[in-house]
Amino acid sequence: MAKGKRVAARASYWRYGAIALFALGASFFAQGAYMQSKAWLAQWLIERAWQQSLAAPGANIPPWYYADTHVVAKLSVPHLALQRFVLAGSSGRNLAFAPTHDEAFGPLGGEGASVIAAHNDTHFAFLRHVQVGDELSLTLRDGRTLSYRIDSKQVVHQSDTQAAAASGLHLVTCYPFNSPVAGTELRLLVSASLISSSSRSTTNA
Amino acid sequence: MLSCPNKVLTALAVSLLCLIFFTPVNASAFSEGQAQLQFSDARGVDVAPGVLLSTRASMQITGLINQVQVTQVFVNRHPFAVNAQYLFPLPSESAVHAMTMKVGERTIVGKIAEKQQAERQYRAAQRAGKRAALVKQQRANMFSSRVANLGPGERVEITLSYQEMIRFRDAELSVRLPMTFTPRYHPRSYAVEELRATANATNNGAQGWLAPKFVEQLAQQQDFIDSSREPLLQLDIEIDFGLQLEQIRTPHYQAQVSNLDFGRYRVQLRDDAMNRDFVLRAKVSPSQQAQAAFFRQTAQSGDYGLLMLLPPSDQFSAQQRLARELIFVIDSSGSMHGSSMDAAKQALFYALDNLDENDSFNIIDFDSSARLFRPQAVAANAFNRADAERFVYQLQADGGTEMAQALDLALDGKTHPNYVRQVVFLTDGSVGNEQALFDLVQRQLVDNRLFTVGIGSAPNGYFMRRAAHVGRGSYTFISDGNEVKTQMQDLFERLQNPALRDVRLSAARAKELSYWPQPLPDLYFGEPLMVAIKLAPQQQDMYIDANTQHGPLRLTMPMHETGQTYPHSEAIARLWARQQIASLLLYNPAEAVRPQVLDLALKHQLLSPFTAFIAVEEVATSTVAQHKEQVANNVASGQRVQRFAQTDGQSLWHLLLGALLMLSTAAWLRRERRQAHG
Known part of the structure; x- marks a missing residue:
């Protein structure tokens, strides 16, 4: 009888341990799911803001009422059939919601170099699949659509910002992909140069 | 039914293996990143930083002028020849008037030339395997020096001489020697031409613009190459101000100050921190403070005067506060x-x-x-x-x-x-x-x-x-x-306190005086007027006019008696020319005043946006260098190197790990319950 009790007690310790582990797993899962859903749900809200800002060029429309940023462009990759809405300013908070335009570099669609950065597990996870020669297109709020062709894909150090000095569009994300350790110092830099630019008259969508 | 827990256990083992396996892989990528930072340019294209650079500067502060010699010592620690380049700041008002290159025991005196011509000479020397040095002004306070064909183990010294007016305000003199830059931001509305020039600043040849290259720990990086190297900065200052100075201070730098004689001081500094401007401040006791000082000298191109004038302080008081x-x-x-x-x-x-x-x-x-x-x-x-x-x-x-x-x-x-x-x-x-x-x-x-x-x-x-x-x-x-x-x-x-406005200079019975800067700045309380003047052969008395709160003010500078002779010949003439160049470029488009500026700069041997100093060896004694290297600048204190945003996310790992933990523990609990019931 006593022995049976001890066994039962030991079994319940194991059970508490398992429940604790389950809770830990649930919190990990929730955290991951939160990051993912934040990233993708925000894109949906930002798309709405994008439609509004096309209708009202020049107005900075926040995607949600307390946002301190605004949508600046739509990035599409035709052959992968995907599109991303880009926010202004590469702060950590903005990056959680969308690819962001790093304002320390040049303006989007300008003469110089412009940089868009995004997380490698959400919005820019696709960057591992793009190839040199692929086309990108960038639609700005003034209705212009710019086409770029990727001419280099390289891994650089985070401080090597000169690598993104050439005129064109540079997409940046952390490297390596799917690393379990945070804080890598390397970046995947996909550089594309302008091939054509079309100004399309925007209709109120 | 037994297969279910087995599957779970397998999954658990796999997930653990994943963790164990992936972590070291990433850690090695990490250390590679570190290694890249130390041994080569981050792009892996350039050669490893093996060029050491140390700076020696000596200043002589005499009267109102600071004469400075800055020597940059380039040492090549590579086993091959390199073309070295370095971007450095100097005070924005400095008049750079001489350059020499020292290779071993030989000293080659640099010549001033039109910039493109100097660049051509430099490239020709580089191709011919001659050692050469080129110093250019890239921006008003950003200069570049290049050394061609620096052989393995060799040492080349470039010495620049410049002069500047000392800053004198609120009975305090101050001298500033900048050490590094704060990275520039190029805004959206930036002119296209300049943007292109910056974008193409890929450090190519003598022609291209240089972009500063920053490292966070310059001294440590150089220690890594040579632990017995010279300090990055050696500074010796001699002050002969003719007045007793109080509290000579050098904020942020530990300098040795010694008083040699009445009004003569020596300041010495050996330091490795090239991450903030060197500033020297010294107070003149108010009782000694002169209201005016005038220096004159005869240079090759005529007579010049340098005037410092502190307007009487009652001129600044307002009758009625606005x-x-x-x-x-x-x-x-x-x-x-x-x-x-x-x-x-x-x-x-x-x-x-x-x-x-x-x-x-x-x-x-x-x-x-x-x-x-x-x-x-x-x-x-x-x-x-x-x-x-x-x-x-x-x-x-x-x-x-x-x-x-x-x-x-x-x-x-x-x-x-x-x-x-x-x-x-x-x-x-x-x-x-x-x-x-x-x-x-x-x-x-x-x-x-x-x-x-x-x-x-x-x-x-x-x-x-x-x-x-x-x-x-x-x-x-x-x-x-x-x-x-x-x-x-x-x-x-x-x-x-209201300022003295519309300050002008004129002379009795004469045409307009040629004085610079022009227009003269408004004078605020505690600030002296500092102006360089080209004097007529028989200079008549000069008048200084200004508008004050009380109405017009006129001060007279009698010319027959005043004027100490300034020891350095050409010094005031150079200041006059330098101030003129600055005023011309400030108020006119650069291309419109190019001929005037070029003429002044060549005549007075001054570095300007349109001129450069070039020194070339007579005979080729070095191998033609195949590599080039830019010596890095230390990041300014309190700053970080500009970086790409941090964009790594672990959400997929969290999802995977969370799912595995939940699945495995749920399965185990279920099995336990079943066993307990069974």
Whole structure:
């Protein structure tokens, strides 16, 4: 009888341990799911803001009422059939919601170099699949659509910002992909140069 | 039924293996990243940094002029020849008038030449395997030196000589030697031409522009190559001011000061920290302070005079206090992050505390865009000041430096007959489009006055001085929190006392005098007039005219008796030419005044945007270098190297690990329950 009790007690310790582990797993899962859903749900809200800002060029429309940023462009990759809405300013908070335009570099669609950065597990996870020669297109709020062709894909150090000095569009994300350790110092830099630019008259969508 | 827990156990084992397996893989990628930082250029294209550079500077401060020799010692530690290049700052008003190159025991005197011609000579020497040196002015306070075909183990010294007027204000003399740069921000509205030039600054050949290359630990990096190297900076200053000085201070640097003789001092410094401007300040006791000093000398091209004049202080007092509107503009861009932002905020808190109840004020905060504290200036009552303090408190340093928008808001382009409108501009000036901003200031100034406050350990001094000159105000530097109080006190003294305006020089019975800078800046309380003049052979008495609060003021400089002869020949002539070049470039498009500037620069042997110093060996004795290397600049104190955003996410790992843990523990619990029941 006593022995049976001890066994039962030991079994319940194991059970508490398992429940604790389950809770830990649930919190990990929730955290991951939160990051993912934040990233993708925000894109949906930002798309709405994008439609509004096309209708009202020049107005900075926040995607949600307390946002301190605004949508600046739509990035599409035709052959992968995907599109991303880009926010202004590469702060950590903005990056959680969308690819962001790093304002320390040049303006989007300008003469110089412009940089868009995004997380490698959400919005820019696709960057591992793009190839040199692929086309990108960038639609700005003034209705212009710019086409770029990727001419280099390289891994650089985070401080090597000169690598993104050439005129064109540079997409940046952390490297390596799917690393379990945070804080890598390397970046995947996909550089594309302008091939054509079309100004399309925007209709109120 | 038993297979289910087995599957779970397998999954658990796999997930653990994944963790164990992936972690070291990533760690090795990590250390590769570190290694890249140390041994090669981050792109892996360039050769490893193996060129050491140390700087020796000696200054002789005599009277109102500081004569400086800066020697850059390049040592090649590579087993092969390299073309070395280095980008360095000098004071924005410096007149660089000589260059020599020393290879071993041979000294080659550099020649001044038109810039493109010098570049051609340099490239030819490089191809021929001759050692050569080229020094150019890339921006007003950014210079580049290049050494061609520096052989393995070799040492080449480039010595530059420059002179500058010392700064004298509030009975304090100050000398500044910048050590590094704050990275420039190139805004959206930046002219296309310049942007292209910057974008193509890929360090190619003699022609291309250089972009500064920054490292965070320059001294450690050099230790790694040679632990017994010379200190990065050796500075020797001799002061012969002719007056007893009080408290010679060198903030942020530990210098040895010795008093040699009456009015003669020596300051020595050996340091490795090239991350902030060197500043020397010394007080002259007020009782000794001269109201005027005049030096003259005969140079090859004629007689020149240098005049320092401190207007009598009663000229600054106002009969009636005019109401003021103060507009504070604060830069909260990314380059201000850290100690600079803290210093700027402290300065603003000081200013808010010291506002008069009768004044009105407003605050403009800018980074990528500008924001107003209130749509209109408001009264400086306790309520508004407290509100403003909250506004300042919550400012965050991030984003770009779109300075034009802020200046546009601050300078309203209107006249203000009933009050004085003063704009106090706190920034590190890390902009690349200075000239466009000066044009904007000039256009919209009308009767506003612009006072610049340079914040940080390596602010853009050129911007501060020239913006204040064009804005008819004055400039101040605050390197960190410790300097806020004294510097802001001085600034408030200048803001509170009306200035002498429209200062002009003329001579009796003569045509116009040729004096520079022109127009002369407005004079604020405690500031002397400093002007270089070309004298006529029989110079008549000179008059200094200005408008004060009390009406016109005329001071006379009798010429027959005054004038000490200045020892260095050509020194004042050079200052005169340098001031003229600065004024010409400030108020005219560069291409329009190119012939005039080039002529002056060649005649007075001065470095300018259109000239360069070149020194070439007679015979080729080196191998033609196949590699090039740029010596890095240390990041300014309180700054970080510009980086790409951190964008790694572990959400997929969290999902995977979470799912595995949940599945495996759920399965185990289920099995336990089943066993207990069974």
